């Protein structure tokens with residue numbers, strides 16, 4: 001069985017103003033361990049809802065969401081979440097933020113784990129800084145490092161680089177790929193950027209709205225490491241663009 005399974009999943013919200021909102025309709029999806037999956041789609045097509053159900057923050061209205069065969073009904077340390085807002089604890093410094101989950105769970109050698117991540121993310125020298133002293137890009141590196149410190153099976157990333165400038169965004173994409181190639185966690189990464197999806201993903205799920213559903217599942221065949229100006233990569237990007245635009 002695949003590591004992640006969405007089995008005929010539908011999600012309906014009861015909204016006080018809009019009534020019945022069908023956020024997702026009949027999602028059937030299997031994701032293998034270690035894959036990098038990007039989720040691309042227009043606003044309101046249910047991308048965040050899909051991640052929330054896997055994260056255990058929302059329940060499917062019908063169908064099942066499984067991780068390693070178990071329903072994901074409640075949040076757990078096996079699923080790490082990174083949002084667009086950096087969500088660091090402002091009263092803790094970089095090292096303490098990264099160690100936070102480990103300290104809460106009394107993990108042995110939390111300092112060793114945190115230091116490895118500090119090195120991995122190039123945060124040496126910033127251990128004692130507080131979130132208000134960090135740039136957006138730096139904050140997001142700390143947020144990702146903090147999530148990875150808990151050694152989740154799956155990383156759920158909801159537009160994590162949307163709030164940083166274009167150059168920092170490319171830098172963070174490369175950094176995430178470097179870390180992923182070492183750790184090979186399964187990643188589900190929501191983005192509005194076709195370029196970002198093509199650059200990062202093994203496979204891209206192209207969603208449509210009203211009701212939210214998967215229109216295409218596209219394998220990105222360009223070899224890694226990819227280069228943004230490489231002909232093979234640009235061809236994949238152009239194909240994805242056509243599929244995405246064609247669907248809306």
Ligand SMILES: Nc1ncnc2c1ncn2[C@@H]1O[C@H](COP(=O)(O)OP(=O)(O)OP(=O)(O)O)[C@@H](O)[C@H]1O
Pocket residue numbers: 013014015021022023041042043044045046047048049050212
């Ligand atoms: N808690 C909620 N109550 C009512 N409706 C909701 C709730 N959460 C999401 N929705 C609705 O469900 C639909 C899907 O929302 P969702 O946030 O999953 O989409 P999205 O693709 O992530 O959108 P965006 O790209 O704008 O973040 C939208 O119509 C949204 O308004």
